[in-house]
Structure formats: C-alpha cells, structure tokens
Amino acid sequence: LVEMDGFETNTTIIVIAATNRPDVLDPALLRPGRFDRRVTLDMPDLNGRHQILKIHANGKPLAEDVNLEALAKQTIGFSGADLSNLMNEGAILAARASKKVIEMVDLEESIDRVIAGPERKSRKVSQHEKEITAYHEAGHALVARMLPNADPVHKITIVARGMAGGYTRQLPTEDRYIATKSQFTAKIAIFMGGRLAEELIFNEMSTGASQDFKEATNLAKKMVTSYGMSEKLGPRTFGSKEEMVFLGKEIHEQRDYSEKTADLIDQEVEAIIQAAYQNAKTILTDNRDRLRYLAEQLVAVETLEGEHLEKLFTEPVPPPAPKELTLEIKTKKTKKVAQAEGPVKAKPKTKTKDKLAEPGTAAPPQAT
Template sequence: MNFSRNPRSYILYILLFGAFGLFVYSMLTSSEPTQVVALNTVAQAVMDGEVREIRVSNNTATIITRRGDRYRATLEPDADITKLLRDFGVTPEQLNRVDIIYEPPSQWGALLSVLGSFLPLLLFAGFLFFMLRQAQGSNNQAMSFGKSRARMFSGDKPTVTFDDVAGADEAKEELKEVVEFLREPEKFVSLGARIPKGVLMVGPPGTGKTLMARAVAGEAGVPFFSISGSEFVEMFVGVGASRVRDLFEQAKRNSPCIIFIDEIDAVGRHRGAGLGGSHDEREQTLNQILVEMDGFDTDTNVIVIAATNRPDILDPALLRPGRFDRRVVLDRPDLRGRRAILDVHVRGKPLAKDVDLDAIAQQTPGFTGADLENLVNEAAILAARRNRRTISMAEFQEAIERVLAGPERKSRIISEHEKRVIAYHEAGHAVVIYHLPNCDPVHKISIVARGMAGGYVLNPPAEDRMFMRKSKFLDEMAAALGGRIAEELVFGDVTTGASNDLEKVTHMARSMVTRYGMSDVLGPLTFGDTEEMVFLGREIAEQRNYSEEVAQMIDEEVRKLVTHAYERARQILIEHRDQLDRLAQRLMEVETMSRAEFEALMRGEEPPAPSAPASKPTASTQTDSDKKAGGDLSLSPLPA
C-alpha cells in the first residue's frame, strides 16, 4: 500500500499496531504469578520471619518472601503499611528485618489501566473500520467496470520507430502521412483537407500490424492509447459501451492523439448475424464505437488505428468512409522485404562470415516478419547450444528446416526396410521434380524424420509469384504423386506415407475446377458459395449453388486431372528408373543430400562429398502408432 497517497490508512495501521502492543503488554503484566492475600496473613508472615521485602506502589503492596515467592495485598488509599502491620501486632524489631520500599507512582499506570479496559472496544472498532473500507473498495471496483482499460503512452521516449519496421514500405508511407497530420495539422487544414478518422490495418497474422502501430506511437510524439478489442466486452450489460465512451473522453482531453484497437474483429463483427437477437452486448459496444468515430462531434483530432486479420467479417458501417477512411494492407513480404526484415532482426547478433542473408531470404518464401524473427532466434539458440561464439550459415539452414518441418526426430528408430521405403519415396518426388520444367529446383533431400514427416524434399520457389499458371499446377500435382508411384514400382505395394500428398493433389485439382476455372469441360466458372457466416463456421456456411449433374461433372474433372498427373509421373519414373535407384541408394548411405550433390548424381557424375557426416543407420522397428499415423513423407512446398 502506498502510504503517501493514503495517510488515513497509515494512521489506522499505527493505531492497530499500538493496540496490539498494549494487548501484548497487558497480557505479559497480567501473567505474573502473584496471589492476593489479606493483611493479617502478611503480618503473621512478618512475625514468623518469612518476609524479605515489601514494595509499596499506589494502593498495592507486593510481598516477596525469602524463598522468592510473590504475593499481593490491597491497601486503603493513603494508608501506611508500617502502621497497619503494627496494628496487627508486628513489633518494631520484626519490621526492621523486612525491607519496606516505597516506589513512586508510575505516570503510565493510569493510562495503561484505562487503555487496557478499553482495549477490546478499540480492537473491535478497528476491525469494523477495516471491513467498511474493504466494502467501500469493492464498491469502487464494481463502479470502475465502465472505465477504459486502455494503456496510455506519452510518445516522449519512443522504443519503436519506423526504422525498426521493414518489409512494408507502402504501409509506412500511408502511416507517415497520418503522423504528419498529427504533427502539422495546419498545413492540411489550410488546404481544406480533413484529418482521417480511422486507419484499418489488414494482413495475415505475423505481418507486423501491432509493431507498425507501436512505430506510429513512437513517431507521432502524441499521446497513444492502446487497447485490445476483447477488453471492451465483459459479463455485465453495458460495460463495453461505457468503456468506449470513457476511452474517447480520455482521448478528447489529450487530443491530438491516437487510439489503437488491436483485434477489432472481437467487437466489430457483422451485426445481425448472431443467434441471440439484436440486444447483444458486443453489438452495443460496436454501436458506441460507430457513434464515437462519426457522431455529431466531428471537431476532435483523434485518429483511430485498428488491426485485424479478418476484414471479411467486419460490419460494413465500420468500414465506410468517415469512420475508417483508409485501409492499409500489410501482406507477406517479398524477397526484398524479407531481406530488409532479416537486417533488422540480426542487429546486435554476432554473425559468422559465411552467413548469406540474401540466400536465406530466397529460401524463405511466404515467411512473415514474425516467422523471420523466429527463424533468427532459432538460429541463435542453436549456436548457443553448440557452444559457438557466432551464428553461422549452418545454424540458419537448420533453423529454416525447423520452422518449416519441426525439429529432427533423431530418437525415432526405424527398420532398414522402412528406411528403404522412405528413401525411394523421397527419391520419387525428387526425380519427377527434376524432369518437369515448371517445378522449382530441388534444394535439399532428407530421409531423417522431422516433425510429423518421415522425410522431405525442399524445393522453395526461385522467385516470388503472385499468380499460378495451369501448367505449374499440373507439374506440381505430378511431383506430389512421385513418392507413391515410386513405392508402387519398386515394392509393388503402397503405404500410408503418401496420405498428405494425396490430400494436396486432390485439393489442388478441386481448386482448379471450382475456383480458378481451369477445366476445359466446365469452362471459366466458379462453383460453390464461399461466403462465411460468423457463428456457424466456414465449412457449414459454404453452400452448393450448382446441381447434382454439375457436381458429378466436377468430380469427373477432378479425377481426370489427378489421373493425368499420375500417368505423367509414372511415365517419368519408368523412363528414369536408373536415376531413381541411384538416388535412393545414395540417400540410404548419406540420409541427406544438398542441391549440388543431387544435380551431380542426376547428371551421372560422382556426387561431391557431403558437407556434414551422415548419422548412423538405425536398426529397429517403427512403432505401430507411427505406421497408423500416415505422416507426410514429403514436405515440398506445394501450393494450396
């Protein structure tokens, strides 16, 4: 408790401690083993020579015997102990053998006596006062439910600026304009420009929406209120709307300022889609936000910045001009953006000379800013575990594979037959990829279990793509089926290892037919209503807007595409069976191959020595749970 802010509590605790001290003192003083006796008994003891000392204080006489026992006798006010003893027959010679000491009356005796009598009442009053204060605090806490819980940052000492944000240049330009509005509003008002009311930042998770908002707070130099959308909604009716009102009142008192609402979809969902009627607490909160952003009071210099990764479920009234005037998209960074993000995250970290950030950026397509931060952190952790002073390229390569597929399962024990099946499975993928023109080159092959995969083939795209061609889809489907076909050709049987490959191929084929209009029979049409309802879930909300005949044609087209890809991959593996056998045998020996080793082997050359020693072969049997799981044996980044 802060006593400087609440002196009454300070005084209360002093009184309580004082009362406790008095209580202890009274207990100690009252605990002396004294017995009350009459004066005639004292006189008889003096005559018998048993009394050594008599101490007289106020109206009490304390008798101490020669054995050390203590007794107490009560005297009349202003009575003389010597005269009283003589009246009971004690001779002067007998009194001379006793030390009679008159102690001065204690100044605190009367006070302690009074306080001791009032001590129970004082303790009860203190306890009652404490309970009343607790009840009053609970009442204040209950009344503070409607207060905003936004955290305010002054912006005087920014911890994050635009220099700390990379890979989103267009978003930074949009938000720099908002910062300039707040710093120099006169420049825009003189031209008749209106300050924007709100900025909605949209993007997948991990693209840096919250980091960008923190950078705006650091650059603006104005008060910055930060709150999450879920903090508005409570179990009490009207609390969310009350917190919205209190938040905007605080913002108006500190204007110009910025309000940042993270995950606004928690309160900004489309109204009228609920199952509980229109009087929903979340909808009342959203209504209050709408009124505060564009109500009758339009002269306040308060900018609302909101972030969400679900813009499709937001209420249209929230997205109209006048409320959220601008929509800033933070998408996954491209190659140059990933390179700039890596520069930010490697600041202050000791890097080895062999680290090539350009190569790392090229090997991480689709990574967000959070993924790249995690990648650099994983590399630093690996270097520390290996007792190295710098982070080398080997740690970054290992970190990429850990992020993509998970850590290596070195403790997984498999038999030689299982290992041979995995080697031919991954070799089938790699050989088909090598001979198809639209597949990205193989970067690495491994039959070491990692995550849920028994093995994997990495073939990241050589460049960023915004569009996928039909020929690219067909080649990727054939490459995904290469592992299953290799098992059929070599062993005459198939395993559950291709379950994930089949799922990817089927999904790609159905997307080509129903979403991208790539079917020659059905033509450039899309099938299926993909609108999503808020409470019922995505799968339930999807409705078929086509007949049963069309559904049968869709199934036939999907089967035709998958069958065509299957035949292409089978033909390639039959023609290049020698390459398949050599590659699988090589994988059995080294377990992991790089791009240079793979391409040299495919050209019929002697592959260079592996960069890292291969792990020792394992000899045991795979567990039943692993066999039944049907984990993916190929992790080539095929498009969904």
C-alpha cells in the same frame, strides 16, 4: 464509433487498427469518416524479407559465412513473425552447440524447424522403412526435376521431422503472385511421384503417401471448382462457402449445382489426377536408374542439397553392383559355415546307385 465521427471533430487524433480478416468486418466500420483508408500488407517480398532479417539479426553475433540475402531467397512465403522466429531459433541452436557466433548452418536448420518442426532424433526407423522413405522422396524430387513448370528442388531429406518421415523442398526462382494450370498439374504429378516410386521399386503400397493424395485432390478440386480450369465445365466456379463470421471457420458449402454437374466435377478431378499420375509414372519408369541412384545416396547420407544434389541430377548414373559379386560373397559365407560345422562325411555308395551310372562316367555325388 461515436468518438470517431461524433458531433465534435478531433483533428489531432488518428485511429489505426489492424486485422487479418478484412472480409468479416462490419461494413459500418468502413464507412467514410471511420476506417475509410485501407492499406493492404502482403507477405514480404525478397527485399522485404532481407530487410526484416537485418532487423532481427541486429545485436546477434553472426559468423562471416552468414548470408542474409541467401536466407531471404530460401524463405519465400515467410511472414515477419516467421523470420523473427527463424533468427531466434538459429541463436538457440548455436547456444546449444556452445558456439560463440551464429553460423549459416544454424540458420538453415532453423528454416527446417519453422517449416517442418524439430528433428525427431528419438524415432528409430528400420532399414527397410528407411529405404521406402528414400525412394518416396527421391520419386518426388526426380519428377520435380524433370517437369519444366515445376519449381527447382532445393533439398531432399529422410530425417524425420514432425509427423513426416522426410520431405522434399522446392524453391521458386522468384516471388510469385499468380499460378498457372501447368504449374498446378506439375505439382499434382510431384505429389504422385512418391507413391509411384514405392510401387515401381517394391511392388507395394504404403501409407506414406496419404497426405500427398489429400493435397493433390484438394488442388485438383480447386482447379475445377474455383479457378475455372476445366475444359468440360468451362470458366466458372461451383459452390459457395458459408463461414462462422467471428471465428473464420468454414462450416458449410452450399451446392449451387445439380447432381449431373457434381458427377462432371468428380470426373474432371479424376481426369486431372490420372493424367498427372501417368505423367509421373512415365518419368520414373524412364529414369529408374537415376531414381535408384538418388535413393541410395539418401539412405547413405540422409540429406541431399546444394552442389551435391545437382551432381546427382546431372552426372552419369553409375551401374549397380554386379550380381556376380553378391554370389561370390554368399559362396564365401557358405564355405565358412561348412568349415565351422566340420568335414562332411559322404555316405557309402550302394551297388544299386553304382549300376545307375553310365559307363565311362562317375557316379553322381551323394546328397548329405
């Protein structure tokens, strides 16, 4: 500070500093004559991401199918470091596959790696768990597709990455800097869609929705306590958070409201979640056949995206396999087992059982 605004002025020196926590800076640093000009750098927009990708793609052998603009549209919310990591991951994947150029599929795989981590190829999943995961993700995707305020579904997968058994990725159509109440309620309904699909199909609950519930509860609580989106409590905030200034960690939340208000907050959070839950339940119940269709396709190919996914959302749902076919298969299996065991010898009929047969009818067959 002495060098910056001491007794002597050095007109040819400019001091520049950067921080990602401007809220914890000492006010003495920001007085006129010190760091008095502030330039805010937000996450890059579409054009910014495109230009950053061009810089990091420079000098790398790219295939003709690589579309950096399309990649920029798929990387909303990525920082410059994320985009650099994306290009490096794509180069590593291409090198591992002994490719001479980086293809679009390598870069799209690297997006998944940046978002959810590398694919867990060593993880062995039973067929039943695979079906549960497929219906879970199909539930998320179908609710998202049917809600007008939800972002479009870009990809559904049941390939395990990180700690997740699968995930559904949505992409907004444009960069967004504010969010609305209807968008929040749609997002909560989408969180609920996974568990609801499991209940609807298997009549059972699993632990797979724990993170969904955590995200939904936190979002509903923010709607009430931070964004003033509660009809009962009105446009105000509740609770002030204290942080460890130099570590940036939240250590305490001071309650500046009464127990009665706390009960109202809980009621409003519960009401928001239950309304979203019922909305998602109605959607999945009314579209049960399409839910089944999506899940069956997921089990078969594990990942759905692009035109294939769009067709599954829009084309008529084929009917399920007829029950007669299943019965016929079982009958054939039974016959084969009987042939392997040899002919079954019938027990001799007794006179008592012959007398029980009505006149003009054959005696009932004997059980073996």
